[in-house]
Amino acid sequence: MAVNGFTVIDTDAHYLESFQEVAKYMEEPYKSRLLKAAHRLIPTTTGDRFMEGRIRRDEVSYPQKPMTPEEIPAAQKRLGVDVSVILPNNLLELGKFPVKNMALAICRGFNDYMLDQIVDPKRGIYTMVFVPLLDPPESAKLIDRVGKHPGVAAVCFISANVEPPLGDTFYNPVYEAAQRNGLPIVYHSAGSDLHDFFVRGFQSFMETHSLGFVFWNYIHMTSVVMEGIPERFPGLKFGFQESGIFWVPQLMYRLDNAYMKRRSESPLLKKLPSEYMRDFRFGTQPLESPKNLDHLKYAFEMVDAENTLMFATDYPHWDFDPPSTITDLPFLSHKAKTRILSENAQNFFRF
Amino acid sequence: MAKHRIARVEEIPAGERKLVEVEGKSIGVFNVRGEYHALENVCCHRGGPVCEGNLFGRLESEVMPDKRTREYYATEGDVIACPWHGWEYEIPSGECLADRTYKLRKFPVVVEEGALRVVL
């Protein structure tokens, strides 16, 4: 497909799945529970993403109805995407769900469903292993069970509302399992609820949505770096999704500043927090678009864009980015565009 | 510059629009309360099909004497929202409500012998 000659890997696309279909892959009693009360068991978010019809997705079933597998290649074609890494939409709020056995049953069911019905590596359709982070030993077993499947490109931590933060030793079994299976970790942020954001009382969806994604990324990035996950699991690769790029330099220099003064709190670290962060990968969506493009250019420089950024559409969500978000940037070289649109993802994921 | 016949007048009643192709350009021709406006169907944000969006009024908010706010529609049906990400534009001016320095490309529309013609 490609756009202007560039191969495009979309490192974060979404699929709205049918609970009926997913339930076929679940065991009782969880199967019946999901079938009878999916929307009470799987949390959703509040806030009108589509603003009374100002935003529309006429070309896909989302958000009204579950999508069909054929809608994925159709969307790839429309967008000019060659390879997609797909995250099932109904799992985005998994972190809010407190019941371990049900969370485990849901993750097992969703993983098996995605691998059986959705992935198709020959057509460039991949997914990730989604794990119930409140149960690390079971998460590890799940990674061992499905992690070798050719349709699995990473382990995904759906990171919104997840406590303790993801650098905690509590998660050791999950990181070990990912490392053992040769899979990178993708931290997928969310957390945009109007009614139960960290701080209640925000009055518009854009307020909590703008903050939620970046807050959860701040939280887990800080924990992962300062608790030395890269030192404890040197075989792992780490990618963070869904907050644009300006948050990255802000946190890099903020953590460096604190670390210079308080090294004794993180003696495990062998280099500056920002140096660890430059080894990580960052999804580009939703890419900020300052009118003065120099500002964006400097942000690209600060995060070492050519080596760290991986293009993502987040399609079909309300704030998706088409590939032109990158191909149109006048300050990027052809080589940098190639790296951001495909090569960095190619080197990061297990395709 | 040439005039391109794109519709009979009755084809686009008030509140309606027609999408046309002229010289390889996709253009939305709108009838807002009897006035015709032709806008290029390319959003200033990421090039989305803005002229296919839904119509709204211009929502405003005023600060009341007690410092609470009151939201109201100042106009009706003269704002179009781009279906890709919701950027809103005032049809008569083509300007983006959130930042009026962004403007959709506009073309003149003339009515001649019961037909609408776009000039470009």
Ligand code: FES
């Ligand atoms: S392309 Fe029109 S709002 Fe984004």
